[in-house]
Amino acid sequence: MKFFIDTANLKDIQEAVELGVLDGVTTNPSLMAKEGIRGTDAVMSHYKQICEIVDGDVSAEVIATDYDGIIREGEALAELHPNIVVKVPMIRDGVKAIKYFSEKGIKTNCTLIFTAGQALLAAKAGATYVSPFVGRLDDIGADGLQLIQQIVDIFSNYGYPTQVLAASVRHVPHLIQCAELGADVVTCPLNVITGLLNHPLTEKGLATFLADHAKVNA
16 A cells, blocks of 8 residues: 655655655645645645655646646646646546546546546546545545445456545544555545554553663663
């Protein structure tokens, strides 16, 4: 399973890289705004900075919702760096744009996936990744993890190369369950990744080892 970090915060990205387990980054306009990034030039510059830190795919989202606009923005993003993946919304013109990008050899991430049918359309169009939103489905009383299972099964049935990128992953159990279900990628905040480090018995055992070491070497 690949670990992506869902952020535009350079410090968090650097910390994840230093941990040695980061495979990529996903971003969106909301995450950019959270970091105070304003204006097209500033956003483009920020994407370049992220690509300089991370040796892996970096999803950069288009703002346009019409076909021509998506193509124009996507091509500009793809020119920034070879690691850029153009993030496209699951809408009619988005699917058409994914087909165009796939024929041009431009990697894509189809975002805002909430049904298996949407994921199937994106895969048929040639998306590199599909991003089903686990947590947001849970928020409305649906089963986000069931959607992951459906998509993994469908892609396996027909041999689609499109990777299942589990998004809106809120906590460690989400991440582990996505791994159990066979998601290719999980994207989440840094604290979810570092949360994998923690268990009270690990802390207790380490404290015991250190205490015994101190006694032996007193």
